[in-house]
Amino acid sequence: xxxxxxxVVAALLAGSPxxxxxxxxxxxxxxxxxxxxxxGAPGKVPSLLxxxxxxxxxxxxxxxxxxxxxxxxxxxxxxLAAVLNWMLAHFGPAESAAKQxxxxxxxxxxxxxxxxxxxxxxRARLLEALEKGPAPLH
Amino acid sequence: MKSMDxxxxxxxxxxxxxxxxxxxxxxxxALLVGGAAAPxxxxxxxxxxRARAAGEPDxxxxxxxxxxxxxxxxxxxxGFLASCCGGSHTSCPPGTxxxxxxxxxxxxxxxxxKEYVISYxxxxxxxxxxxxxxxxxxxxxxxxxxxxxxxxxxCMGTESVVYNSTVALVVGVATPSEHAGKK
Numbered sequence: 001x002x003x004x005x006x007x008v009v010a011a012l013l014a015g016s017p018x019x020x021x022x023x024x025x026x027x028x029x030x031x032x033x034x035x036x037x038x039x040g041a042p043g044k045v046p047s048l049l050x051x052x053x054x055x056x057x058x059x060x061x062x063x064x065x066x067x068x069x070x071x072x073x074x075x076x077x078x079x080l081a082a083v084l085n086w087m088l089a090h091f092g093p094a095e096s097a098a099k100q101x102x103x104x105x106x107x108x109x110x111x112x113x114x115x116x117x118x119x120x121x122x123r124a125r126l127l128e129a130l131e132k133g134p135a136p137l138h
Numbered sequence: 139m140k141s142m143d144x145x146x147x148x149x150x151x152x153x154x155x156x157x158x159x160x161x162x163x164x165x166x167x168a169l170l171v172g173g174a175a176a177p178x179x180x181x182x183x184x185x186x187x188r189a190r191a192a193g194e195p196d197x198x199x200x201x202x203x204x205x206x207x208x209x210x211x212x213x214x215x216x217g218f219l220a221s222c223c224g225g226s227h228t229s230c231p232p233g234t235x236x237x238x239x240x241x242x243x244x245x246x247x248x249x250x251x252k253e254y255v256i257s258y259x260x261x262x263x264x265x266x267x268x269x270x271x272x273x274x275x276x277x278x279x280x281x282x283x284x285x286x287x288x289x290x291x292x293c294m295g296t297e298s299v300v301y302n303s304t305v306a307l308v309v310g311v312a313t314p315s316e317h318a319g320k321k
């Protein structure tokens with residue numbers, strides 16, 4: 001209850017225009033490029049399918065908050081957390097998403113800055129780590 | 139048997155006296171040509187297309203007319219209306235390809251007062267249409283917010299980056315949160 005209240009207060013403070021649901025925020029902030037089904041455009045826009053796998057490697061949790069589309073969006077930290085949680089559940093894989101705690105507004109506040117300078121390199125590093133298999137999370 | 143023969147012969151002669159082969163051919167010809175031409179006549183098919191779609195405002199008003207810049211779905215558009223360029227408000231003109239990567243915003247439908255999420259898909263691959271320029275820009279952000287700016291060419295993910303025109307697709311209903319109105 002306290003957390004819910006905090007989220008509401010955070011949303012009000014941030015003054016985001018406020019749509020009631022994460023799927024609508026996904027439509028307005030992400031879908032234009034990542035498409036309704038999350039598959040993106042090969043070579044131009046990364047696919048979101050299976051994005052929850054990033055949660056299983058060190059640095060992956062921060063990466064998802066720090067990609068340009070996330071940290072630059074006009075969403076408040078609370079709303080960004082809600083959209084990310086919706087996306088993880090929606091684009092899966094479910095087993096990776098279920099094992100990790102959901103993002104909170106406080107966590108997003110911490111992770112959102114500083115922005116990634118070289119997004120593609122960080123993505124490649126994480127994907128390589130995923131290839132090598134599960135690593136202990138810190 | 140003989141009487142039946144005579145009877146049929148009499149009918150045949152009576153029919154032959156009343157009709158002519160030329161007249162018959164002329165009427166069959168008229169039927170063929172006329173029948174083929176009927177679909178070409180400018181009957182009110184245009185009006186039939188204008189029949190009010192479910193949930194849409196009256197097509198006789200600008201807010202309900204997809205050919206008018208005032209059409210409700212065009213509240214954030216910046217471009218040439220595909221409906222004026224050989225397509226419709228939901229389909230691209232022939233010879234163009236609809237970009238899957240799009241600019242999205244919300245528009246209020248005056249019919250039910252609800253906000254809908256609208257996807258402005260650019261039609262790409264043919265030279266710029268030039269008809270019915272419409273620039274309403276509600277919610278448009280400066281170009282440094284790239285994903286919320288509609289001045290840039292959204293022909294991405296298509297074979298060609300050449301911009302022709304734009305359609306407006308409804309992709310969702312945006313319900314405002316309880317606090318949205320207080321700001």
